[in-house]
Amino acid sequence: MQPNSQHFKANATAALHQPNLQAALKQLELGFVAGRARCYEGLPEFEALRERAESVLNHTLENLDAYLLEYEARVVEAGGQVHWASTPQEAREIVLRICRDADARSVIRGKSMIGEEIGINDALEGAGFEVTESDLGEYILQLGKEPPSHIVAPAIHKTKDEISDLFFDHHQALGFSERLTDRSALVAEARQVLRTRFLDADVGMTGANFLIAETGSNVIVTNEGNGDLSCTLPRVQIVTAAIDKVVPTLEDASMLLRLLARSATGQEITAYTTFSTGPRREPDADGPREYHVVLIDNQRSEMLGSELRPMLRCIRCGACMNHCPVYGRVGGHSYGWVYPGPMGSVLTPVMVGLDEAGHLPNACTLNGRCETVCPVRIPLPDLLRGLRARQHQQRLNSASARWALGAWAWVARRPRLYQFLTGMAMPIMARLGRKSGRFSRMPLAGGWTRVRDLPAPQGSTFQAQWQKRGRNGS
Amino acid sequence: MSSAKEQVLARIRAANGGAADPAIARARIEAHARQIEPAFDDDLADRFLAKLEAAAATVARVSAEDRVVTEIEAYLERNGLDQKIVAGDEAVLRQLDWPPGFTVEQRVPRGDDVIGLTSALCGIAETGTLMLTSAAGRPTSLNFLPDYHVVVLRRAQLVARMEDAWDKLRAEPGAMPRTVNFISGPSKTADVEQTVEYGAHGPRCLHVVLIDG
Amino acid sequence: MNSPNPSPRVGLFVTCLVDLYRPNVGFAAVKLLEDAGCRVEVPRAQTCCGQPAYNSGDNEHARQLALQVLEAFEDFDYVVGPSGSCLGMIRCHYPDLFADDAGLKPRFDALCGKTHELMSFLVDVMQVETVDASFSGRVTYHDSCSSLREHAVKAQPRQLLASVDGLELSELEGTDVCCGFGGTFCVKYPDISGRMAADKVAAVEASGADTLLAGDLGCLLNLAGKLRREGKSQRVYHVAEVLAGMTDIKSIGEGER
Structure with missing residues (x-):
């Protein structure tokens, strides 16, 4: 999708005034945040798990080339093929080639963020393939031609009414003549429509929550069973996965799975966790005849060599956005690309450019709640601050901001001058604000007074009063 | 390269x-x-079944193998289902003695089959999870296509954690199966207004019969 | 718990917001520290901790200000101030800024080891259990993100507030969620910041409290400003002012009665 991150501010302001979105975001807090908290109350090993997960993933990153090669060797042994892609463009070309070589016509997709990242749907549709998203949320968005607004619950912003309209509009041609309003009926109708697509699809595409170096398996985690059908029924399976998805062993994956669902949706484990390894074996009753993995870099190897390296531990649980007070007010679309919230504010500038996504690292109060819930202990506020430093170094922040910072720092490094100036200014400001105790407008402070008053200062500065009282100072 | x-x-x-x-x-x-494994000391069967029920599966304990068919018959009757079953080809299922009136076929399921019957390699007590592996007589689609998934397993097949399940799998002959499914409840979705609905794409109902003897 | 030196020499890091906006908080901090037996000094060569530069990605200016703080404060037994945010900058982030400077890193590590947010210092280091103060009213307490996450300050202010005569504490719903201040965030993204503050104000109302307390002046200016803008009557004080019994002046943002 085309990034729209430079309009973050306008997107956010619009989002703040959408009552349906605001209600959905409130519900997210009640559901995911409370569910996660309940889940971890019953798990005294949580901190130990986080620490171990962090160290296992750090070890994997330190030996990433070796684990990727081990993984590739196991996939090939199992009869599968591994394709490497540096860029989204390369990844799209590989997927298209596999589909063409297989004489495929239709593709069924299990929800995957990397698919969004490389824009695979547009590429496939542009090349004439019929593409169906099978995750219910993604299917709703496909009908509405919208991007996901959350990495785990992609259609969180859609109301039942909107879904009723979308289904009514798109399913009439398939023989469904009634506009349904009952939630169960909507789910049942989607099941019926999508069941046919599953059975007809030539190619099934999924992402991977993990790749296992030990066995050459890819792991997907779902509640609907859609990804599982996507990799079972079609004759060709394509797995798109980023290079940071590899973990050494089945045991490592088992540990990470303990963190993933709890952090994501407040479940101990999702309904389905499926490990696929190569194509079907000769005597197998079903399963794909071809198994392809597209390993995608897309800037991750660059991140590996930078201060953003810890971001490569991310297991895409979404806990950071569920707990982010900014995401919780503005929703995922405001961020303008595939990944929203704190993790998206790190990834998007790297993947679409710091100039395009310059708002994202700044649209954060650095309150740190995301870091405390991250199951793999990614220091998200530090990483966002690191991106701000890049912006400053590359002079991507505004000239006026740079000038103001420089001027302020120049004065702040001269305590006597600073105290002289503030000692003069504050009493004047105090006198001006004495009557009402506040300012509702203030030159140069429009950002502040747009939404709140500015309390008036008390009077003389502390330093001035302290000196006057003849207290010690040095 | x-x-x-x-x-x-x-x-x-x-x-x-x-x-x-x-x-x-x-x-x-x-x-x-092995990495960090949460501690628990409940009885494996109690925990396994309680976790499954908490995830909206239904469960039954039978005292012996010859009670399984009766239990399945009762389950079908409770749910108003025809006695038409597509089953996997597995030892524990082969021994079942179906009464007249039942149609039990061993084949790859179609999109409109209603009841799938399988066993499992093992059951994981930690999370109430079934581990199923693909093979010649065990189509993966049987775990996902039918509306009702009935799983029969013996108490001796229960293990504590996923790591124990891996050990069990490693002890089996042959390489890693093409598909390993961990199943912890019926198919569900919360994609419509964050409210859970069952039977999104996979089975609406999961029924686990544990042979306790 | 380390056994305290009964009368340590404490350098008060006033913080620029307290210095400029609310000197009463500084004097309250001095009183609380002296009551706890500390010898308090206020180095004159202090202005700002450098956090605005650091959080804007301007690490060079942040380093220069960090050096100024180091030179003014490294000889004290402790560095203490009435803000989780500014003291968190010294304690948690200065060492990172000098991670590659073999000469300065040890000095910053040492500074970090003796730097404390006021509530944490009083309770955790000086082992203060009660204060001698009274305040009539029902208060609610907002945990500032930096106090909560950089100093593990949660129980300490509540413990001390429990000893204030006449004070009743009514907990704030969602007290671990940011108020929307966020330094320059609040002026760069006023609409988002304003909504966060509005939600916090709603929580303050729902708590039934007549007074809002917190340990960071940034949060307090933001929330006092939002309360006033919405025409609410709740008073706003820094927790140190209440604990020191220094609430005989107008609350933050309050006009003439």
């Missing part, structure tokens, strides 16, 4: 300050050491 592969590996190695020693990775894989 493809050029993209060379480029990706070269960038990784540059970022890591050199190529990793493959022996380190191989040694860690061969050790496949």
Whole structure:
């Protein structure tokens, strides 16, 4: 999708005034945040798990080339093929080639963020393939031609009414003549429509929550069973996965799975966790005849060599956005690309450019709640601050901001001058604000007074009063 | 070697300050050491079934193998279902003695089959999870296509954790099966207004029969 | 718990917001520290901790200000101030800024080891259990993100508030969620910041409290400003002012009665 991150501010302001979105975001807090908290109350090993997960993933990153090669060797042994892609463009070309070589016509997709990242749907549709998203949320968005607004619950912003309209509009041609309003009926109708697509699809595409170096398996985690059908029924399976998805062993994956669902949706484990390894074996009753993995870099190897390296531990649980007070007010679309919230504010500038996504690292109060819930202990506020430093170094922040910072720092490094100036200014400001105790407008402070008053200062500065009282100072 | 592969590996190695020693990775894989495992001391069967029920599966305990058919018959009757079953080809299922009126077929399911019957390699008590593996007589689609999934397993098949299940799988002959499914409840979705609905794409109902003898 | 030196020499890091906006908080901090037996000094060569530069990605200016703080404060037994945010900058982030400077890193590590947010210092280091103060009213307490996450300050202010005569504490719903201040965030993204503050104000109302307390002046100016803008009557004080019994002046943002 085309990034729209430079309009973050306008997107956010619009989002703040959408009552349906605001209600959905409130519900997210009640559901995911409370569910996660309940889940971890019953798990005294949580901190130990986080620490171990962090160290296992750090070890994997330190030996990433070796684990990727081990993984590739196991996939090939199992009869599968591994394709490497540096860029989204390369990844799209590989997927298209596999589909063409297989004489495929239709593709069924299990929800995957990397698919969004490389824009695979547009590429496939542009090349004439019929593409169906099978995750219910993604299917709703496909009908509405919208991007996901959350990495785990992609259609969180859609109301039942909107879904009723979308289904009514798109399913009439398939023989469904009634506009349904009952939630169960909507789910049942989607099941019926999508069941046919599953059975007809030539190619099934999924992402991977993990790749296992030990066995050459890819792991997907779902509640609907859609990804599982996507990799079972079609004759060709394509797995798109980023290079940071590899973990050494089945045991490592088992540990990470303990963190993933709890952090994501407040479940101990999702309904389905499926490990696929190569194509079907000769005597197998079903399963794909071809198994392809597209390993995608897309800037991750660059991140590996930078201060953003810890971001490569991310297991895409979404806990950071569920707990982010900014995401919780503005929703995922405001961020303008595939990944929203704190993790998206790190990834998007790297993947679409710091100039395009310059708002994202700044649209954060650095309150740190995301870091405390991250199951793999990614220091998200530090990483966002690191991106701000890049912006400053590359002079991507505004000239006026740079000038103001420089001027302020120049004065702040001269305590006597600073105290002289503030000692003069504050009493004047105090006198001006004495009557009402506040300012509702203030030159140069429009950002502040747009939404709140500015309390008036008390009077003389502390330093001035302290000196006057003849207290010690040095 | 493809050029993209060379480029990706070269960038990784540059970022890591050199190529990793493959022996380190191989040694860690061969050790496949267990990581952190949550402690619990409940009875495996009690925990396994309680966790499944908490995830909206239904469960039944029967005292012996010859009670399984009666239990399934009762389950079908409770749910108003025809006695038409597509079953996997597995030892525990082969021994079942179906009464007249039942149609039990061993085949790959179609999109409109209603009841799928399988066993499982094992049941995991920690999370109330079934582990099913694909093979000649065990189509993976049987775990997902029918509306009702009935799973029969013996108490002796229960293990404590997923790591124990891996050990069990490693002890089986042959390589890693094409598909390993961990199933912890019926199919569900919360994609419509964050409210849970069952039967999104996979089975609406999961019924687990544990032979307790 | 380390056994305290009964009368340590404490350098008060006033913080620029307290210095400029609310000197009463500084004097309250001095009183609380002296009551706890500390010898308090206020180095004159202090202005700002450098956090605005650091959080804007301007690490060079942040380093220069960090050096100024180091030179003014490294000889004290402790560095203490009435803000989780500014003291968190010294304690948690200065060492990172000098991670590659073998000469300065040890000095910053040492500074970090003796730097404390006021509530944490009083309770955790000086082992103060009660204060001698009274305040009539029902208060609610907002945990500032930096106090909560950089100093593990949660129980300490509540413990001390429990000893204030006449004070009743009514907990704030969602007290671990940011108020929307966020330094320059609040002026760069006023609409988002304003909504966060509005939600916090709603929580303050729902708590039934007549007074809002917190340990960071940034949060307090933001929330007092939002309360006033919405025409609410709740008073706003820094927790140190209440604990020191220094609430005989107008609350933050309050006009003439």
